[in-house]
Amino acid sequence: MRAPSIALAVAMLFVALPSHAQTYAPGYPVCMKVYSGARGGGGDWNDCRFTSMDEWQASASGLAATCMMNP
Numbered sequence: 001m002r003a004p005s006i007a008l009a010v011a012m013l014f015v016a017l018p019s020h021a022q023t024y025a026p027g028y029p030v031c032m033k034v035y036s037g038a039r040g041g042g043g044d045w046n047d048c049r050f051t052s053m054d055e056w057q058a059s060a061s062g063l064a065a066t067c068m069m070n071p
Contacts, residue, residue, distance in 0.1 A: 024046055024048035024070055024071070025048040025049055025070065026070075028048050028049050028050055028051055028070060029050075029051065029069060029070050030048075030050035030051065030052060030053060030055070030056045030067060030068075030069065030070065031046050031047065031048035031050065031067070031068050031069070031070050031071075032046070032047045032048075032050065032056055032059065032060055032063075032065050032066070032067060032068075033045075033046055033065060033066050033067075033068055034046075034047060034063060034064070034065045035064040035065065035066075046068075047059075048070050053067065
């Protein structure tokens with residue numbers, strides 16, 4: 001009877017832990033999704049270091065990229 005009680009207490013502990021809303025760089029609200037081959041590399045990646053849409057647009061010029069809000 002004691003083992004199920006301990007397991008339940010451990011499970012409740014993990015449910016109560018806080019979670020964070022943003023996946024990338026919490027201080028930067030704007031991300032750029034760069035598509036494969038855009039810089040000769042390969043594979044898509046997210047670059048979340050922009051504080052405004054204007055800053056993102058200046059960096060994305062000429063790239064195969066889109067803007068997204070920081071998830």
